[in-house]
Amino acid sequence: MDLAQARTAALEAAEHLFYERGIQAVGMDDIRATSGVSLKRLYGLFPSKSALVRACLEARDTRWRARLAAYVAARPAPRDRVLAVYDWLHQWFSEPGFRGCAFVNGFGELGAVDSGVADIARHHKDAFRTYVTGLVVAAGGPEESAAAYVLLAEGAIVTAAISGTPDPAHQAGQAAARLLAGSVPA
Known part of the structure; x- marks a missing residue:
């Protein structure tokens, strides 16, 4: 090898x-x-084990964001791209062995004692927030409303991990659709 x-x-x-x-x-x-x-x-x-943990999280971040972006990019309409985030989450939550967000898990275990792990987790969440904000703005929504879409997604991730069901993704997607209907012109 x-x-x-x-x-x-x-x-x-x-x-x-x-x-x-x-x-x-x-x-x-x-x-x-x-x-x-x-x-x-x-x-x-x-x-060190810490270096290995950080390398794993960095690789996962790159792969996770690329998978999400590829799925969302396949949708032709900007509004559909926003909602595709939640459809993709449902697919992810349905994968065998889904145990929630590796970044939240890693932060929870080591964030207080390993600043490198904390920084990678923050970077991942910041990048996700920036990505979703771009989708919302491209769909005609106000930038300040993007935080609500991110919170719906993050809440769905945690709830799906704890409940063991992918249903929170659809519930969050339905809420996101209502937000879009109220803030984005058709």
């Missing part, structure tokens, strides 16, 4: 284990066993 393959295997194993079990419950030996990357090479790639 070359260096790039080892890095990919370590990141995939760590991300899966961190998301499934929680960051603090997973040791570097668990990641070694799952990835097949020796501890020596693992620590050569990531000098």
Whole structure:
């Protein structure tokens, strides 16, 4: 296994284990066993567990936002793009092993003691807010109303994780549709 393959295997194993079990419950030996990357090479790639956690979150951020953007971009009308966010959330919540937002989970576990994890979580949430704001404005809505759409999405993420059902995405989408109807000219 070359260096790039080892890095990919370590990141995939760590991300899966961190998301499934929680960051603090997973040791570097668990990641070694799952990835097949020796501890020596693992620590050569990531000098600390914190560095590995941050790398996992950064990779997840890039992938998560790209998946959402691709799904939303397939909608022709700006209003439909806003609502597509909630449809995409429903698909995500329906995936096997959905355990909520990795950034909220990571922040909850380590945000108070690892400023790098806290910064990545904030960056992810800021980027999501900026993205949704752009969608709302493109649909003709006022920029100041975008916070409501973001809160609906964030609330749906947390509620779906706790309730174990994807239904909060549809509920949030219905509320977003009502907001659009009241603030965006048809």
